[in-house]
Amino acid sequence: MRPTVHDIADKAGVSLATVDRVLNDRPGVRGVTRAKVEAAIAALGYVRDVAAANLAKSRVYPLVFILPQGDNPFMRALEAEVRRAGLHSASERTQLSVVTVPAFDAGALAKAIDGAIAEKVAGIAAVAVDAPEVSDAIGRAQAAGIPLVTLVSDLAGSGRDHFVGVDNIAAGRTAGSLMGRFLGGLPGPVAVLAGSMRVRDHRERLEGFCAAMTDMPVTRAILPVLEGQDDPARARTLISECLAAVPDLAGIYSLGAGNQGLVAALAAGHARHMCVIAHELTAHTRAALETGAIDAVLNQDAGHEVRSAIRVLRAKADGLPVIAAQERIRLDIFIKDNLPADPDGDDGN
Amino acid sequence: MRPTVHDIADKAGVSLATVDRVLNDRPGVRGVTRAKVEAAIAALGYVRDVAAANLAKSRVYPLVFILPQGDNPFMRALEAEVRRAGLHSASERTQLSVVTVPAFDAGALAKAIDGAIAEKVAGIAAVAVDAPEVSDAIGRAQAAGIPLVTLVSDLAGSGRDHFVGVDNIAAGRTAGSLMGRFLGGLPGPVAVLAGSMRVRDHRERLEGFCAAMTDMPVTRAILPVLEGQDDPARARTLISECLAAVPDLAGIYSLGAGNQGLVAALAAGHARHMCVIAHELTAHTRAALETGAIDAVLNQDAGHEVRSAIRVLRAKADGLPVIAAQERIRLDIFIKDNLPADPDGDDGN
DNA sequence: AAATTTTTGATTTACGTACATCAGAAATTC
DNA sequence: GAATTTCTGATGTACGTAAATCAAAAATTT
Numbered sequence A, B: 001m002r003p004t005v006h007d008i009a010d011k012a013g014v015s016l017a018t019v020d021r022v023l024n025d026r027p028g029v030r031g032v033t034r035a036k037v038e039a040a041i042a043a044l045g046y047v048r049d050v051a052a053a054n055l056a057k058s059r060v061y062p063l064v065f066i067l068p069q070g071d072n073p074f075m076r077a078l079e080a081e082v083r084r085a086g087l088h089s090a091s092e093r094t095q096l097s098v099v100t101v102p103a104f105d106a107g108a109l110a111k112a113i114d115g116a117i118a119e120k121v122a123g124i125a126a127v128a129v130d131a132p133e134v135s136d137a138i139g140r141a142q143a144a145g146i147p148l149v150t151l152v153s154d155l156a157g158s159g160r161d162h163f164v165g166v167d168n169i170a171a172g173r174t175a176g177s178l179m180g181r182f183l184g185g186l187p188g189p190v191a192v193l194a195g196s197m198r199v200r201d202h203r204e205r206l207e208g209f210c211a212a213m214t215d216m217p218v219t220r221a222i223l224p225v226l227e228g229q230d231d232p233a234r235a236r237t238l239i240s241e242c243l244a245a246v247p248d249l250a251g252i253y254s255l256g257a258g259n260q261g262l263v264a265a266l267a268a269g270h271a272r273h274m275c276v277i278a279h280e281l282t283a284h285t286r287a288a289l290e291t292g293a294i295d296a297v298l299n300q301d302a303g304h305e306v307r308s309a310i311r312v313l314r315a316k317a318d319g320l321p322v323i324a325a326q327e328r329i330r331l332d333i334f335i336k337d338n339l340p341a342d343p344d345g346d347d348g349n
Numbered sequence C: 001a002a003a004t005t006t007t008t009g010a011t012t013t014a015c016g017t018a019c020a021t022c023a024g025a026a027a028t029t030c
Numbered sequence D: 001g002a003a004t005t006t007c008t009g010a011t012g013t014a015c016g017t018a019a020a021t022c023a024a025a026a027a028t029t030t
Helices: A004-011 A016-023 A031-045 A051-059 A073-092 A106-118 A132-143 A168-185 A200-215 A232-245 A257-266 A283-291 A302-318 B005-012 B016-023 B031-044 B050-057 B071-094 B106-118 B132-143 B168-183 B200-216 B234-243 B259-268 B285-293 B302-317
Strands: A060-066 A094-101 A124-125 A148-151 A161-162 A190-194 A249-256 A275-279 A296-300 A331-336 B061-068 B094-101 B123-126 B148-151 B162-164 B190-194 B251-254 B275-279 B296-300 B331-334
Touching: A004 A016, A004 A031, A016 A031, A060 A073, A060 A106, A060 A302, A073 A094, A073 A302, A094 A106, A094 A302, A106 A124, A106 A132, A106 A257, A124 A302, A132 A148, A132 B200, A148 A302, A168 A200, A168 A249, A168 A275, A168 A296, A168 A331, A168 B168, A190 A200, A190 A232, A190 B061, A232 A249, A232 A257, A232 A331, A232 B016, A249 A257, A257 A275, A257 B005, A275 A283, A275 B123, A283 A296, A296 A302, A331 B331, B005 B016, B016 B031, B016 B285, B061 B071, B061 B106, B061 B302, B071 B094, B094 B106, B094 B302, B106 B132, B123 B302, B132 B148, B148 B234, B148 B302, B162 B302, B168 B200, B168 B251, B168 B275, B168 B296, B168 B331, B234 B251, B234 B259, B259 B275, B259 B285, B275 B285, B285 B296, B296 B302
Parallel strands: A060 A094, A060 A124, A124 A148, A148 A161, A190 A249, A249 A275, A275 A296, B061 B094, B061 B123, B123 B148, B148 B162, B190 B251, B251 B275, B275 B296
Antiparallel strands: A296 A331, B296 B331
């Protein structure tokens, strides 16, 4: 049997109350006594039974996820994962809620953060927008002692406790590297479709992509970035125009959302042999992978991100350390042959 | 606050003891009363507080992992992950242990399974060997009411409760597909290095690889399979001989272990441009990816597999359902650009 | 209607921790 | 050495469930 607080008390020759004072960092213990207890804890290899502790505390952790509104499939996937996690969260004494704010609206995001602070939540996860108002709001959360993690898009320099998301420069590099290898000696320039260059993750992906492409043995022109504002209709127009204007186009890298429009444009275009790499596995990109319209999809698993955010926020709320290596979000590469079987599949690992 | 057993008792107008009898399926409750209680449970949306329940039960779950001996890095990684999971398992009242048996030794494996049955463990996870003795032992585990999952390599048709591992045919297809795309129009045959064709997962990977290669627009010869017995020295010899004998070799698919030998042979050989795809991310394959000696590595995450096995065994032991979609092990594709930063990194998700 | 069986209630203890209270001991200050 | 402050012990309750016991009530059989 693993040691309990009683064993510590016996071993250290003190009372249960004193052990409790040491364990929970309560005042009123002399240095000598504290050392005795800590020695006993170390000697016995005691670890607190969190389940029992939470039961005794009957503490609940209300956590808020602040996500952008709109039909960005990845954001909706995140929201779905939060709700899914909410089903199991009861047993872990976590109460999850989702607040949506207009996309790219720094003021609204800041307001939502302040609202969460006012409600005295135990933690906040937010998709950051790169703006001073947001940094300020994050600062207020920190001042209030409420842990806050940025999700998907980071805001370095703010007081956020942690970033949950992929390394977007590496993601861009991966895309460039795959694109280069898939194209091989095939000539022709490549196009890049982004949402907006004012968003940090999109900038970073482009940066990595260009770096990888220039590292390739074959130099290849990268056309000026097409900004589709993550809007399917705009994306479709831009890609269609590009296909028409550049007859020898060899590849397209879509690093933002709005892939529905990309797929539509490709389908409408003549069946040209072209290498297409996109981000985020959604119903549309999955279907396009299966038909061969898209060659590879880079994905960050929404389920993993949500669970990681929850773990980190709970750890911060309890003052526990976060094991960085354990919370690293990996970049998945999907081609049609390693697609997970279930469209809504969540491996839960 | 979420409802407790007391709330059910009040709502149903029965005593706590009766609620307990219904909840834990104990005898001595009339059908009418049982229905009343169940109605109250449904009406209140009661869910058992597993933490409290486990605390009250103070039940422990001794689980055994039976793994092959030897220096197969992936198996050693699995073992390391079991030990790592063991550190956190205490809080979940799970006691993990590892038993190693000679690789490919059906008799030893069967004996190990019987040993675990004799020890009345709560669950068994084993890397299956395709043999009748093993099937029989699995049958005995089932007869003893001990849940058993196969790990990495399945044994369909046996009484195993679940298989934890990747779809190896899909893995082979993925390798073939990537190989074909990376090679493009480049001429030349490809070689396949396997451990042994008597192992099911290796057979399946080969099958998928060949299927994907024949689906490619460019037909390409696949040389007879080289069987390295997962032994680095043998693998090195075989690959070196192959490189010498086939000057126009375009690619190598290594679908088993022994990649250390493969890498050594490649390094010793002249710096020929060749597409190399291997399985399992180990220190050697990682280093080879970084130098460019290997182009892609297909990986099944040992940590995910171990955690999935634990979840499944615990669920089975408690008579709870397993959410299949949640326990699907994904096939990871790594190229040098999306390598996880930490060699021993475990994302824990 | 009595005897028997089955079902239900009431109550208690336990799991491991958190937290509060109050009395008593030890250390410190005056 | 007394008064004060600081520390420690003893004890109890709580969290939500499991599990056991024994008595009482209800249903069933004889």
